[in-house]
Amino acid sequence: MKTRFLTLAATAAALAFGTMAAEAKVKACFIYVGPIGDFGWSYQHHQGALEAQKNLGGEGEVELAYLESVPEGADAERAIERFARSGCNIIFTTSFGYMDATNAVAKKFPDVKFEHATGFKRESPNISTYNSKFHEGRYVQGIIAAKMSKAGVAGYIASFPIPEVVMGINSFVLGAQTVNPDFKLKVVWANTWFDPGKEADAAKALIDQGVDIITQHTDSTAPMQVAAERGIKAFGQASDMIKFGPETQLTSIVDNWGPYYTKRIKAVIDGNWEQIDVWGGMKDGHVVMAPYANMPDDVKKAAEGAQAKITAGELNPFTGPITKQDGTEWLKAGETAQDGVLLGLNFYVKGVDDKLPQ
Amino acid sequence: MRIELVRRPQHSALFSALSPFIALGLTLIAGAIMFSLLGKNPLEALYYYFIDPLTGIWDPSNRWQLHELAIKAAPLILIAVGLSVCYLSNNWNIGAEGQFIAGAIAGSFIPVVFPGFHSWIVLPLMLILGMAGGAAYGAIPAFFKVRFNTNEILTSLMLVYVAQLFNDWLVRGIWRNPEGMSFPGTIRFSEYAILPQVWPDAGRAHWGFVLALIAAVVVWFMLSKTLKGFEVKVLGQSPRAGRFAGFSSGRMVFFAFLLSGALAGLAGISEVAGPIEHLNEKISIGYGFTAIIVAFLGRLNPLGIVAAGIILALTYLGGESAQIAIGVSDKAVRAFQGMLLFFVLACDTLIHYRIRIVGAPAAKAGEAAQNA
């Protein structure tokens, strides 16, 4: 009985695999750090994957597989290796914490292509890294915030003091200061990417301390709901959160991975995939702003103007003169920050009302 | 109708042996129902959960999965073996996760602070420091319990959060890798500070699994063949009888917490020096809590715990294969583990009791409602 059950199930499985592999031209696999239903980071990566599949001819052409909520410890390497062994041609690992695991598996499977999001290690030729310049969106948000705020103070719910978040905070303040040189930003570190209760509490604390614009660098929609309840404006994060604050959301930075995923999977199909290190911004379609809403026309114009300039490559948020928080000079007039410095950024610019955790 | 328990004069050897299998059978049935409700083929789902990860036994191309099984099971077994001593002696340590982290931190001291110290002695020192760290962290709730009579369930649990936050602060602050682009995490350990793999050609299982097996055998021997083991059980079952026999319950609290803390700490440093190779803020993924299930699944017997650890690890690996192959959501794993534990606990009742179903007079139920 037991053996019969075994063979039965095994044949069923083999059949399933066999038919699928025969049809699709390429198998693209994704590892997500959260549930795809988080409506934030992992959700957007999954949307990108689906978009790429659609762009390249649907299920018959591109087979997708994914694993969600994969912890970033010893489990990551197993999950990636499982994909590498199961016939994936290209594997996207979509969180910083998968860096070492991705590199380790990539060495073992030279014929499989690997793409690691937000990392910086490329230890073998079959691994690329990619990331987005989310801070470009933060700069536009800063401009909007300074124009909309009566108090001259905005609140920033931050997750963890990593360069991307520090960059976002600085970029927001720099954008705001182009409108109001005295604009201030209060920061609360929630020490989580995702805890609706805590993020809601942080939003309330910031509002009670007098900020009248909330921006979040955490993934849940709770701060948006709190802002809506208290009748102030807010910015969304990662996805368009307008559903959660129809009269509240000014705009949102939407992580748009579809174009990149399409390009890379197509490269595998065409046989011209090469190792790259991409840090794409508005110009490349990586960073998209959700429709500007709940603001007067002049503010909307200013935001669109800044967005157009950044997209055209005429404006870099990190262009001097910029003074650090401690008063020393960082960038001279006209000088722009080097990517290497930004990607390891660990200090604030002037105007941030917080001490950066070290 | 009412269910009544009748205590058996002697515990039933038959059910002692059978109950884990009955529980497993019931879990499979319940699991099959769950998968059918989710619209999946239950046989296929169960195949991926429980058989696919084991295909490496006869299929060499799948042998790597057995290594992965060993990697996943090692920390669960190490921690659960220590917890069994705690629970047998009636000490409710549920903060093994914190002791796991404390061990990982203490053991990482040498490779992080003295990265240039290259010698064969580094690794043994790390393991010892890891055990010491875990034991010291476990000693805190023990001390509060003995000295102030404080409930250890809650203090040990609260200390988990504190350990997580402390580790977070450490790897983002003073221990952060200066070349890590300001990302959290220490430098990578040198090869002298990494647990070697047992069989590098076939997969990446490291000596942590062997340590877990050794710990299980040693603790099994201690519990079943020595006076100390007798003391553990007597004090656990009846503290008064234990005191009568001249055993100190205060010393037993420390013994149990130090032992389980040390083993959890060993699991922590083995995880860091094994598959992860550096300390970061993501090391705590709940092994300390899952190990509680493992301890009970193994019925607090270290040898049973080895089997239980492997079964639990199987559900994790199988959950992954099922997710990829037939799209069963990863939440099913947790529900599965919960059901398994329920059935094991329920079936163990059969060892000590006979179950009788009797028709009860309806008046009794009414009376209960009135009294409350």
Next chain:
Amino acid sequence: MLEQIIITIATAATPLLIAALGELVVERSGVLNLGVEGMMVMGAVTGFAVALTTGSPWLGVVAAIVVGALFSLLFGFLTLTLVTNQVATGLALTLLGIGLSGMIGESFVGQPGIKLGTLYIPGLTDLPFVGKLFFGQDPIFYLSIVLTFVVAWFLFRTRAGLTLRSVGDNHGSAHALGINVIGIRYLAVMFGGACAGLAGAFLSLVYTPQWIENMTAGRGWIALALVVFASWRPLRVLAGAYLFGAVSIGQLHAQALGIGIPSQLLSSLPYLATIVVLVLISRNRRLTMINTPASLGRPFVPDR
């Protein structure tokens, strides 16, 4: 501003208070149910799902209470009828709850929920400083305060409460007096489940009106700690829940003010404070002895 801060603290404290009151009654009857987190998360998903599908948040609240109570019956059947280990069974309940709720809730993720309306009494709610606090919050907040006093009154002023406590203090002699120990414990466990379900519904219908996997985020465990923290007295549970809420909100305010203390240290304050208070309270052995249910966690098998 102060009023708003107090309301924020009340919102943070309310789910803890409700879940802890339920667990207090359970423990007073001599049963330790570590499954609060699991029952709470089941309540959260039920409340959200029912509110969204029926359009009525109140139906959601009722459904959450019912599901919480039913879910706790699973624990009751194992520990009371089959006399399994209470600690392990409670943990199993938590695991099962987190897994099941995740599966049930999968299709509800990312949908804005329905918020339970707040009270509005013309005139009173508009009073400066205290209007919103006393007359303008959600109904569950007021319910939680009332519940505190009802539980206190029930346990210490009624015959039924005395019976329940006697079961928790010495189930042997309670049984000898003809009290149905198991029956009473079943009812207590179900009350605990109902309260945990309500606390969960508060999270998904008031606190943050949305459903997210594992959204209780450890609050069930805090509720458990509060019961011991309060040495099994309802009014002290009230004080403890608000103290805990105040510390967790206070640390966010300290950050927003730009005080340069590591945020990890601030985040760990509520836990450290709980440990300190637990130690201080348990130091006084005589006091804890009076209040601790002596049969807590001990299995009971009637010898007919």
